[in-house]
Amino acid sequence: MEQLPNNPYGLELHPMQEALYAELHSRPFQVIPSPSRLTFLAVLCEGVSRDEEFEHFQKIYEHFGHEAPEQDGVCYEVDFGTVRVRREKHLEFITYTFVNLDVESCADPFDCSGISRIPAEWLRALPGTVVVSFHVAIEDARSQPEPALPVVKSFFEGMRLVGSSPQNGDARVWTTFQLHSDGFGRFLIYNKKMSDSQLGRLTQRVMEIETYRLMALLGLPLARKYNPELSEMDRKLADTTSTLAENTDLDERILLGKLTDMAAWVEACRAQTTFRFSATRAYQDLVLKRLAELREDEVSGHLTITEFMTRRLTPAVRTCESVSERLENLSRRIDRVSDMMRTRVELSIQAQNQDLLASMDRRSRIQLMMQHTVEGLSVAAISYYMVGLLKYLIEALYDNGVDLNKSLTVGISVPVVIMVVWLATRKIHKKFLKLATEKADRDEADRKDKH
Template sequence: MNSAANPYGLTMHEQRDALYAELHSRPFHVIPSPARISYLAVMIDVSRKQADFEHFCELYAYFDQIPPSHDSVCLEADFGDVRIRRETHLEFVSYTVINQGQPFLVDTFANTGVSRLPKEWLVRLGGTVVSAFHVAIEDATQQPEPDLAEVKSYFEGMRLVGSQPQAGAAQVWTTFRIHSDGFGRILVYNREMSNSQLGRMVQRLIEVESYRLIALLGLPLARHYNQNLAQMDQKLAELTNQLSDARHDLDEQEVLSKIIDMAAWVESARACTTFRFSATAAYHDLVLKRLAELREDEVSGHLTITEFMTRRLTPAVRTCKATGEHLENLSRRIDRVSEMMRTRVEMSIQSQNQHLLASMDRRSKIQLAMQHTVEGLSVAAISYYSVGLIKYLIEAAYENGAPIDKSLAVGLSVPLVIGGVWWATRRIHKRFMQLAKEQQDIGEEHH
């Protein structure tokens, strides 16, 4: 909203309207008594959500109404005595179908919300259904509540879980099991709640039932990886013992290969479970909050919904949490073993380098001794050839009348030539040693 759209001339944030709308995107239901409700939670890929929206729009044609032009996080269609709400979530799409118009039969769950939907539309519903149940709402102010045996017959004789939410304003029965029609069942007797209060309570019951199932999706993953985690712990312990035992030679390549294989398995497991385990924890928190909002009173002889959930759901969630922590801990331990292995390899390389340097030093000393020997031989050889040249010069001078003694001159030239050659050789050697030292000093300064 810009400054021209408000009387104060203020420039509004471009997301302001969307932020306001977000708080009202999923309003509570308003449900009369009696009513029949069906709920479906369909796991669907993000790429198929547009196709699911188009499939939902087909219901508008079935009920002779105009479909919406675009998708939204929450779409509610009122088809007279049938109301349908479609909500898109991160992993799934939910459908809540409220049937409030047809006469209800003696069998409480014979007429449901999905009874009003075309069967061919349900068959073509995309994705996989993870949560499906019926909610039957009866008005306890107009007819007495049935006895426990009759209530149990509505649930095909299964063991009941029941409570009195909102300080006894309603009576709720369920089994948290799948019945013969493939759906779960929840029975609500409204004693003194308004349509808005009833809608809020029923929505909390729906969320408890759907979120607890989605939270449990992480349990099969946890059980699958728990079968291998104990073996991985044992293998890692054995590798650690091998590294700590200095009495035995170690095949470093083999150990590194095992560590790499273990690290790859753990990272693959973490990639497959991190999102699922995080979702499990998030949905579990939502279930606990919705249970607290129900404010249940106990029905004598029966578990409340909260007691049932904390007894069954919480251990499953803790298993997922423990498995995730086990994977994280195993990953850290593998990192530490890898660091130990790298340190061992580096020490081995340093030891090899030291042996190599010592060997090179010995060879250098031998080469130096050989060099000194060669230098002595070189001095003798150069001196010999130099004296021979000088002898030719002395003989040439003597034959041309120079007053010299040839033998004495040649004899005197021998020590002089040897001394000169030796002095020149040492000067050259000293110069090269000085150049080598200067290069070494320059290298040390760079380091």
């Protein structure tokens, strides 16, 4: 095995060792100065190939006169001077973070944004569907005080504010968790005591909270769509179960057809919702983890981000979980009713088989009686023909000088012939009966061995 240059000891290294070490550093925290403006986008790439998306990303390098990377990666962060672009690949979406460092001309926090210097045609041609889009305005509160609350509220077009002081009061975060007139959400962060790296970690957590919150809520429309249909299907199953319990005379085929249709519908729903509901739970866990990392202090009179999230997000996730559990319970109930139905059909078939076997047994006894009758007639017929042959033999002997009484000899031969024929017939019958019994015993032994 070829040894790597950093392996002077000649050890046999696992081929994934470097990749495993690099995984922890694949998405480093950003270092963000204050003041600055950021725009964050999360794009679902359903129906879009990753090659097509990466080719589009390469065009941003060409716009700023930089050499584009040739191979795709998990995370790319490139500095174009006053603009920084960061692209990250996730399981089902891709995120873009645009950082605008030229904010001297911005009179208000949201007069300019992270995409102010990004080509509009590049943004319009972005492959995929944008699920998350918001601006983050970072202001430096170390050299100048924060504005009054009414001024902050005007930055959010008068909407109700949600805010807190994370990191033990080293910053102040304001948001509304709503879309504004430009179609983007807004976050306003005032840096009081944080370094650029600390601010980068805080901003990253805030962006992830909003991203995972919206991704978690993707399951809610599905839950609302299937919830009333589940109620109707539950009612149908209850009616079917009641029919099965109360009626003894029913058409099992029709009932099994209904159960099959219900089972097919449930499986189709599970196929449509299982991944989405599982993702919802996973995203909620990530949101709660990021919220714990914020270490928020309350701003008097306002909900903190954690309070708002737990109050609004948790019920939505619970709704998705409830629908998921109802689907699973309905599937199990349909299986149980189907098992009951199959058991009923099997019992009915067994009863029919028993009647059929009883009828066959009666026919067998009749056939046996007829066989005995036929055997008696056969003995008589065979004896008759044999006595006739003996009569020719006796007459031939008499004509050739043998002294015997023909009538007496023929008479004596009749009972002897009958006895011989009867004994031969019984012997043949016993032989075939023995063969049949031995075969039945072998079949029974084979069945026991299989079990």
